[in-house]
Amino acid sequence: MRESGRTKGPFRRVLRCAPEEYGRHRYLLEIALAPASRPRLAVVLKNPSTASAERSDPTAGKVEAWARRAGFGALAIVNLFALRSPRPGRLNEVPYGEAVGKENDRWILRAARGADRIILAWGDPNGVERERYERRIREVMRLLKGKETGVVGVTKKGYPRHGLGWNRGVTLSEAKGLCAENRDALE
Numbered sequence: 001m002r003e004s005g006r007t008k009g010p011f012r013r014v015l016r017c018a019p020e021e022y023g024r025h026r027y028l029l030e031i032a033l034a035p036a037s038r039p040r041l042a043v044v045l046k047n048p049s050t051a052s053a054e055r056s057d058p059t060a061g062k063v064e065a066w067a068r069r070a071g072f073g074a075l076a077i078v079n080l081f082a083l084r085s086p087r088p089g090r091l092n093e094v095p096y097g098e099a100v101g102k103e104n105d106r107w108i109l110r111a112a113r114g115a116d117r118i119i120l121a122w123g124d125p126n127g128v129e130r131e132r133y134e135r136r137i138r139e140v141m142r143l144l145k146g147k148e149t150g151v152v153g154v155t156k157k158g159y160p161r162h163g164l165g166w167n168r169g170v171t172l173s174e175a176k177g178l179c180a181e182n183r184d185a186l187e
Contacts, residue, residue, distance in 0.1 A: 010033070012031060012033065012064065014029070014032075015030040017030070017052055017053035018107060022052045022054070025083055025084060025101045025103075026052070026082060026084055027078065027104055027106075027107035028076060028107045029052070029060065029077040030074065030077075030111075031064060031074065031076075032073065032074050033064060034073040034074075038072060038073025038074070039074075039116035039117060040074040040075075040114055040115050041067050041070075041072040041115060041117050041118075042078065042114070042118045042119070043063055043067075043076070043077050043078070043121050043163060044078055044079065044120050044121060044122060045077060045078070045079045046079060046080055046122040046123055046126075046162065047079045047082070047084070047085060047088060047091060047099075048084045059162070059163045060163075063121070063163040063166060065166075066166040072116075072117070076114065077111075078107055078108045079122075080100075080133075080136045080137065080140055081099045081100055081101070081104070081136060082101025082104040083098065083099045083100075083101060088126045088127045091132070092127070092128060092129050092132065096132060096135075100136060100139075105140075108143055112144055117148070118148065118149045119149070119151060121152065121162055121166075122137070122159060122162065123159055123160070123161060123162025123163075124157050124162075125159075
């Protein structure tokens, strides 16, 4: 467990990063946002960029700020794909299993089981081949079947808004406005 070295600013303590050492994949980043017990949030993003146990990145920072404002005390970030890259198109350059990560489904399920609320937030494909993207979304939606999920907005293409787009005015809603393929997988 690592606590932010800041003396000012919001409370932040990394509870777990899997794997602990920075590497090619990241399966889970779990962060305490408050010292007291409050609801736990799990967020499913597209793929990890540079956030780790040691530092945040723009997406993690936006999601943390939104979760804090919404009253959550802890945040578990998981992803459709566990391969680290600030450029999603790179997910096409490796075999599908490598992009997903062999332990990813286990960590997604663990985050979902420990959450009071699950938010889908992977955004548009942004360079990921559509067939690959839709396949992975269907797999993850099957993992989450029967669990209550929400979104913080929906893109014009019908995907859950990505965490980078979570600004002050956006609010949580049920995962209803998703494109048909995503919605059908939840039912």
